[in-house]
Amino acid sequence: MTAANLAGAGLETILLDEKLAWEKPCGGGVTYKAYEKYPFLFENQTEKKVVTDSYIGAHKTGPVRMNLNQPLLIFSRKALNQLLLDRAERAGAQIEQERVTGIEQREKGWRLETRSGRIEADYVVVATGARNPLRDVGTAWTPEDTMVALGYYIPATQEHIDIQFLDRLEGYIWVFPRAGHLSAGICGRGETAQQLRVRLERYLDEKGINWRQGQLYAHMLPSLARRSWRGNRVSGHRWMAVGDAAGLVDPITGEGIYYALRSGDLASQVMEAGSFDPERAGEEYRARIEEDFLLDLEFGASFGQKLYLGRFLFKSIPSCIVAYMRRCPKLYEVMQDIFSGTQDYLTLRNRLFRNINGTVNEALVKFMFQRIIPEPPVGLRATAR
Ligand SMILES: Cc1cc2nc3c(=O)[nH]c(=O)nc-3n(C[C@H](O)[C@H](O)[C@H](O)COP(=O)(O)OP(=O)(O)OC[C@H]3O[C@@H](n4cnc5c(N)ncnc54)[C@H](O)[C@@H]3O)c2cc1C
Numbered sequence: 001m002t003a004a005n006l007a008g009a010g011l012e013t014i015l016l017d018e019k020l021a022w023e024k025p026c027g028g029g030v031t032y033k034a035y036e037k038y039p040f041l042f043e044n045q046t047e048k049k050v051v052t053d054s055y056i057g058a059h060k061t062g063p064v065r066m067n068l069n070q071p072l073l074i075f076s077r078k079a080l081n082q083l084l085l086d087r088a089e090r091a092g093a094q095i096e097q098e099r100v101t102g103i104e105q106r107e108k109g110w111r112l113e114t115r116s117g118r119i120e121a122d123y124v125v126v127a128t129g130a131r132n133p134l135r136d137v138g139t140a141w142t143p144e145d146t147m148v149a150l151g152y153y154i155p156a157t158q159e160h161i162d163i164q165f166l167d168r169l170e171g172y173i174w175v176f177p178r179a180g181h182l183s184a185g186i187c188g189r190g191e192t193a194q195q196l197r198v199r200l201e202r203y204l205d206e207k208g209i210n211w212r213q214g215q216l217y218a219h220m221l222p223s224l225a226r227r228s229w230r231g232n233r234v235s236g237h238r239w240m241a242v243g244d245a246a247g248l249v250d251p252i253t254g255e256g257i258y259y260a261l262r263s264g265d266l267a268s269q270v271m272e273a274g275s276f277d278p279e280r281a282g283e284e285y286r287a288r289i290e291e292d293f294l295l296d297l298e299f300g301a302s303f304g305q306k307l308y309l310g311r312f313l314f315k316s317i318p319s320c321i322v323a324y325m326r327r328c329p330k331l332y333e334v335m336q337d338i339f340s341g342t343q344d345y346l347t348l349r350n351r352l353f354r355n356i357n358g359t360v361n362e363a364l365v366k367f368m369f370q371r372i373i374p375e376p377p378v379g380l381r382a383t384a385r
Pocket of ligand 1 (some may be wrong): 016017018019020024025026027028029030059098099100101127128129130131133149150151185218219220221242243244245249254256257258260289
């Protein structure tokens with residue numbers, strides 16, 4: 001995204017990626033929020049699944065069927081990466097399959113080491129993902145800021161998505177249909193990869209999905225704790241970090257593709273601006289992502305754990321949500337919007353409390369969320385979209 005925009009604006013842009021288009025471990029789900037902002041994600045010939053049907057289940061509740069009011073696009077990541085690389089190339093970026101083995105800051109720029117030589121650059125945008133090997137740029141990880149995520153690519157088909165919340169797990173299982181296969185996975189905090197894998201395999205067995213024929217994948221999923229957002233290193237002297245390298249992932253849903261594209265777009269906007277000052281661009285970038293989405297994700301991180309692990313009337317909160325979705329149409333609508341990405345965290349409490357207020361069930365829903373979602377900090381309430 002950044003390379004396409006910068007090259008399109010006439011800047012000399014080199015994109016280095018050691019793998020280029022590859023099947024990055026991922027669900028591949030792209031929300032309405034993403035393709036509404038970036039229509040090229042929808043309007044292309046790249047193979048993708050357009051899904052409008054979902055089943056959401058939780059511990060000891062059968063699944064509730066939810067029609068997605070805006071379809072979810074599901075890509076193979078190899079195909080999505082190729083789509084993005086082709087855009088950058090068409091815009092004039094120089095694409096090189098190279099691993100960056102080191103970066104060294106010079107007085108007015110950078111020297112990048114690759115296996116085949118050195119490259120001098122005025123400015124660096126770090127987009128190296130969650131396993132960023134460049135230690136001094138991008139998020140400084142602590143274990144509490146990540147989730148384990150793993151799954152299987154399974155040769156099978158289905159037309160809907162499944163989301164399953166599990167007892168006492170801060171995380172969830174997904175089954176996403178893609179063109180020609182399923183991406184079925186689990187993400188979670190506080191359990192080992194092996195424990196999560198057992199939970200996933202048990203669930204797939206119960207559903208009759210043959211994971212034994214599938215290919216296992218695993219990766220790190222950034223999921224910053226609330227206190228980590230403030231000190232998060234998203235930029236510095238002549239560098240900016242975008243996407244997972246900057247920890248920019250929704251700490252509740254794990255959505256990261258949108259935030260990678262959006263931060264890449266905002267980084268390029270700062271650099272394209274007529275007033276571009278390489279010494280101050282990092283601060284400007286941080287201010288833009290804060291205003292755009294970072295404060296919302298930070299607020300989400302303040303109640304994500306309670307949402308997964310909290311209890312209400314002796315049941316887990318996800319089980320209550322699934323049960324109340326059946327009885328409370330307004331909650332169902334809120335869930336639809338959360339899935340399409342159009343409901344942010346800063347205005348969630350207000351929306352729930354303003355609209356859900358009539359029946360006994362609605363009163364219970366309201367009471368439950370009152371205990372989970374805090375008031376947004378003063379000042380942010382006004383700016384909430
Ligand atoms: C299991 C799993 C499921 C997920 N499902 C979803 C989902 O359904 N929807 C969603 O929105 N998000 C999902 N996410 C999150 C999403 O995958 C990431 O947020 C997103 O890929 C981030 O994009 P990125 O470009 O920042 O990083 P990446 O996609 O990780 O790309 C980083 C790139 O950097 C390259 N690289 C790294 N180091 C170097 C180096 N030294 N030199 C050269 N190149 C280098 C790599 O080759 C790679 O191509 C999921 C994540 C996981 C782990």
